[in-house]
Amino acid sequence: VRSLAASRVVVIGLGLMGGSLAGALRGRCRTVVGVARRSETVDLARGRGLIDRGTTDVRSAVANADIVVFATPVRIILRQLPEVGPLLPDGCLVLDLGSTKAQILEAMAALPPHVEPLGGHPMCGRELSGIEAADVSLYRERTFILSPLERTSAEAIERGRELVAAVGASPLLLDAARQDRLVATLSHLPYLLACSLVRTADATTSPDPAAWEIVAGGYRDTSRVAGSDVTMMLDILVTNRDAVLAAASVFRDKLDELTRLLAAEDEPALRDLLVASRTERRRMFP
């Protein structure tokens, strides 16, 4: 097994996440090869210096890879894993960057026994997308969740940790179900809220030209992630559906509780909940 510095790394999918990871790894491994569906994307990645080499042909790219990173949307990963798995060399580390892990780990469990699968989820989404938005500092000081399978060797986990550290992130080992439940509340629910808020404004205030002059910081921040890539987010929502719906249901109860108290002008109870929210927010982000 090779060290990261001696490894040939292949990144499949050169969007924001894959392009940024490739660029951050370049110079820290033997080669970084980028794979994209469109040759224009490959050219852009090469032009920006994010990869050593690039191709649209997965088969040739992975033939002698030490590490393959799947950086496509979740359901593309689910389709690619069984296609690409049999092509991989012995001992190849198979990592992914998908935001939901249960279904991906299921697909990874079906990979041929000669490869080493390891689920990954870096916590560094942006509302931008595409290779144009790639940024080699994207992973710096971020948490990078690693979800091993039972079959994943300690040595493969160690290689995963090394890769995570090389891009400036901190590894956090979590099993798939726990990670999916956590990100449902902390990442996927905020996306649904942002979209619903934008649609609320669209239905109520947007027809008023003054709305555009007063969109305040609160709205701007609360709606930010509504700008996220739709194909990526749709895959996330569908593959984490139950956990997302459960989080949304708790949210609905919490919002209803606030509006009920406001409607009833029960100020002491309303104040208690607002104070609790403020305290909790400040505890999370001191």
Next chain:
Amino acid sequence: VRSLAASRVVVIGLGLMGGSLAGALRGRCRTVVGVARRSETVDLARGRGLIDRGTTDVRSAVANADIVVFATPVRIILRQLPEVGPLLPDGCLVLDLGSTKAQILEAMAALPPHVEPLGGHPMCGRELSGIEAADVSLYRERTFILSPLERTSAEAIERGRELVAAVGASPLLLDAARQDRLVATLSHLPYLLACSLVRTADATTSPDPAAWEIVAGGYRDTSRVAGSDVTMMLDILVTNRDAVLAAASVFRDKLDELTRLLAAEDEPALRDLLVASRTERRRMFP
């Protein structure tokens, strides 16, 4: 009537908004006098160079004011207006910084005829509060809503515009009902959503120590305004109750629509709504 440069300005309330306004005006008027309930606050404002003079005594402060700005929470303003109004000199401009305007303009309408009332609402909240957070650049490049009464003279509106420009903001004339409806969706609803999201996390993921390591950018941004000052926000919600509840009701429908489509796995329809949200968000913040 004096120019702004020759005016004695009194700012009542030296929190984030009042302290920042006082500091931004200082040097651009004859004097800036700050009034706070606690002498410690006055000392802090003076120590930070935000005011020329300060006092805890409203009566003496306003005796020969050209402009008085109420920068206390909305319901404190509602209580202070009838108390302070009769003490003001002839032609004094009475401005406020309250986030809701209908009730304040009603109270302003009852002011003695010798003063010039003008409702104000600068769009520059932060999740910080208090004189410690005051920042003379707070108003720069922000929209500053001005809501005149029928009795407000064109000359008083002009003085208001001059003050707004002096702190670096852009004035926007809006009647009270329209402003209250707009900010219900664009400012007050985002606050309720942020609080509800924090309470959702508190109920679901916060007991898991891993949650603290993975709180992502989406959650951080969507929950930011939950850190706002509770007394200020409670006053805002209560004095804009109907518009806030109406906005929350539309929001609930929009969220239900998304979760219903997700539950039914109706991807084409879900995608359409997510694309529409993304397009609208990008139209608002290009």
